[in-house]
Amino acid sequence: MSNRWERLLDQKPVPLQQHLLDEAARLLLGELGRWPLPVDEIDPRTGGRMVELLGPDSPRPSAAVFPAALRLVRWELGRDHEAYDEYMRNRRYQETGIPEGERLALLLVSRWVLEQLLSLSDATGGRVDRRALVGVVDRLERGLGGGTVSG
Incomplete structure (x- = not known):
């Protein structure tokens, strides 16, 4: 019985920020x-076309x-606004198998993830900076590669 606790005590402690980022990625x-993604509100003037993607029966x-959204x-x-603009302007997402009809879904997912990450940074008073948020993106990419996100 004591071996279990000894193993636990022998584990390397995880820094609080790393634990926070791991948990954020998991969530x-x-x-x-x-x-659909959990969205609290959408401004109909700027995101009106995305509303149809958020309906309970939306595919x-x-x-x-x-992965393209990440x-x-x-x-x-x-x-890196130039890379972003070039990718969208030249429809590079189609090279990864995303049809033009899913362009809005690509934008919705990317904006949703970005908003979630920026709200994490805000909630920590900026202690979780953009570099750390990229670390969450890394974790999300690994999770996607492991088949964690499915339909």
């Missing part, structure tokens, strides 16, 4: 695994949308 992967986007989030966090 986001869970939410990405369900469709889930193809699996290719999720790529967009990574560029946003890194402020």
Whole structure:
């Protein structure tokens, strides 16, 4: 019985921020695994076309949308606006198997993830900075690669 506690005590402690980022990624992967995404409100002037993607009977986007959305989030966090603009303007997402009809879903997922990450940063008073948020994107990509997000 004491071996169990000794093993626990011998484990390397996990820094609080790393634990927070791991937990954030776990929660986001869970939410990405369900469709539609949990959205509190949408401004009808700017996101009106996305409302149809959030209905209870709306179809889930193809699996290719999720890693492509994380790529967009990574560029946003890194402020690599040229890469983001080039990717969208030249419809590079189609090269990864995303049809034009899922462009809005791609934008919705990327904006949703970005908003979730930025709200995490805000909630911590900026202690979780953009570099750390990219670490969450890394975790999400690993989770997607492991088949955690499914339809």
